[in-house]
Amino acid sequence: MRLDKRWQQNGKAQVLKLSKPKLKIMNKSELIREVHERMDKKITMKDIDLMVDAVLQVMSEKLKSGEEVQLADFGTFSLAKKSIKSLAEK
Numbered sequence: 001m002r003l004d005k006r007w008q009q010n011g012k013a014q015v016l017k018l019s020k021p022k023l024k025i026m027n028k029s030e031l032i033r034e035v036h037e038r039m040d041k042k043i044t045m046k047d048i049d050l051m052v053d054a055v056l057q058v059m060s061e062k063l064k065s066g067e068e069v070q071l072a073d074f075g076t077f078s079l080a081k082k083s084i085k086s087l088a089e090k
Contacts (some may be wrong), residue, residue, distance in 0.1 A: 028052065 026034075032048045039048075059069045059077065069077040 016021045028049075032045050032052060034050050035052075036043065062069050063077060063079050066079075071077075
């Protein structure tokens with residue numbers, strides 16, 4: 001989110017841009033590595049990768065069929081319908 005603040009200084013418009021700090025984003029490989037470490041390396045990274053793929057595939061299929069996916073203490077996932085007009089504006 002960027003905000004422009006404008007003010008006059010010496011008769012000239014000045015612009016101050018404020019930016020939200022960038023958040024660290026964890027990708028799939030980092031997630032697999034973190035789970036592997038937390039499991040004391042008892043499960044191979046390949047097996048964790050297969051499990052993550054399976055979980056995401058099941059969630060994707062359920063969402064596509066119109067169901068919500070609710071994970072206790074984590075969140076609820078659902079698909080939002082967007083109009084063609086709102087998609088075209090992007």
